[in-house]
Amino acid sequence: MSAPVICLAGPTAAGKSATTLAIAQRWPIEIIAMDSATIYRGMDIGTAKPSSEERALVPHHLLDIRDPAESYSAADFHVDATRLIQDIRSRGKLPLLSGGTMLYYKALREGLNALPPADPAIRMQIDQEAAQIGWPGLHRQLAGYDPETARRLAPNDSQRLQRAIEIYRSSGRSMSSWLQDAPARRDDTLSFVTVSLEPSDRLALHARIALRYRRMIEDGLLDEVRALHDRGDLHVGLPSIRCVGYRQLWDHLEGRISLEQAIEQATAATRQLAKRQLTWLRSQPEREVVDCLSGTAAEEVLRRVAEHWGQTPYGV
Template sequence: MTNSKYPKVVLLMGPTASGKTALAIELAQNHNCEVISVDSALIYKGMDIGTAKPTAEELALAPHRLINILDPLESYSAADFRADAIREMDEIISRGKTPVLVGGTMLYFKALLEGLSPLPEADPEIRAQILDEAEQLGWAALHDELKRIDPVSAERIHPNDPQRLSRALEVYRISGKSLTELTQTKAEALPYDFIQFAIAPKERAELHKLIEKRFNIMLEQGFVEEVEVLKARNDLHLNLPSMRCVGYRQCWQYLDGDFDYSNMVEKGVAATRQLAKRQLTWLRSWKELNWLETGNAKNIVTIAEHLN
């Protein structure tokens, strides 16, 4: 439901390769809108081809905020995105324009709409204490402790998942409140009238074709060479968030000799399809979504009607 008291903000979500960028550019050119990227890969400099970053020509038509803001060595959280997006939205609105937030990082959209739980920062001393206890008593004993203080999290976290188990105990020992209790605390609603759209092809097979086609275009554009440049820096590695972006890991492993070129293409396409599947799963459970079909000429009209 829209709220006419507040300025309108368009959210344009969808799986990878579904046509979000073209739609956002058309909105920017013809409907007094400005674009904010909602993409955890486009934030990185020097990662242009494999992320399907808008081209220089596209950016000239519709500049995108929150792209090319970090070196691949740096990390960026949903909390960082939320703060940056609110700042950019307010600036756009102050000039009488409508922000269009476009992308496929659903966690960022969720953080924006629902806020973030006030979880405490990690405490190295408490974390070390938990590890010592695990060595002496075993993780099963620590899982029993979690059952007593936070049965909901204990049901969700397996005894053989030390990272999440440790974090749940750490949160309780720092704050005196359970992870379940803290994650139920949400921020106040933001003062915007969010109009939410999702775009996707009608058939999953069509999306798979689009993904494969785009991956091959990336390769023709020099994706392997782009990853070679990143590898040559010697300060990047596969455990960084930037290098976990779809396609980059597979190409990096190919360059390491882990598999041949055709396997790299196959694995890259498969990983992108898996990403799209996760994105669609998120979107199907989303509330208040207006669905658009990829390639439908009426999409822009549908969005424009909501802006009037």
């Protein structure tokens, strides 16, 4: 029987990247990045993308696979990750999922619903309306025609609100109706284990998030965003530019806020992202939790991985 696919999950700034490298020193792994931001070329600093040295130590997949003008969906990840798992195993290696985009993991582990495709024109229209009345205003509108979905979504969850509204406007049917009529399809040949790096002290994680973003600014993140802005073909309606830490600097470059305001807003948005990631993870009772703030977090993760993979690879 094949070894389970291990997913090293956790909120942003939990130390997933460093821990994956520790795992690579003990097992012959290849990493499948489970991240909706590191897929984009030219977005390296703000996504904390693995360095060229780290990529030389262990193969990483699904990095730099899209131009920032392009989109990438959970359905795309499902197809790509499923193929990669089989390819990696065929080479006698162990696939390791690592990242914080839990929607991708949900799609891979639980299967996909048959939903209408994305419509860039409708998305742009929704973004323009959000700029005028705010996402809470659009959330109230959604509650009028899809109360079930509105109850599940936070008033400022722009990405998921946009998708729910887009589905309704493109098809005339609510997202909840689509989900009811088109149940998810999953691959029963794959088994998964979730090892989750989570903080015992959320305020300590917040401090780590603030420090990391300041370091990104020092490392040239503003210049990275400026290069994207100067292209002329990118805009805030794109998923790439809406990435946390990029959207706020984009607003600064367009003169709407100061640099210090952008840093403060980006840090706050990153904290909110971490909160959403933790909320999703805590809804998964079977996950194996490791305190990411512990000085022995990496060693504890290695112990958990060994329980599933053994000291040496087997059945890959």
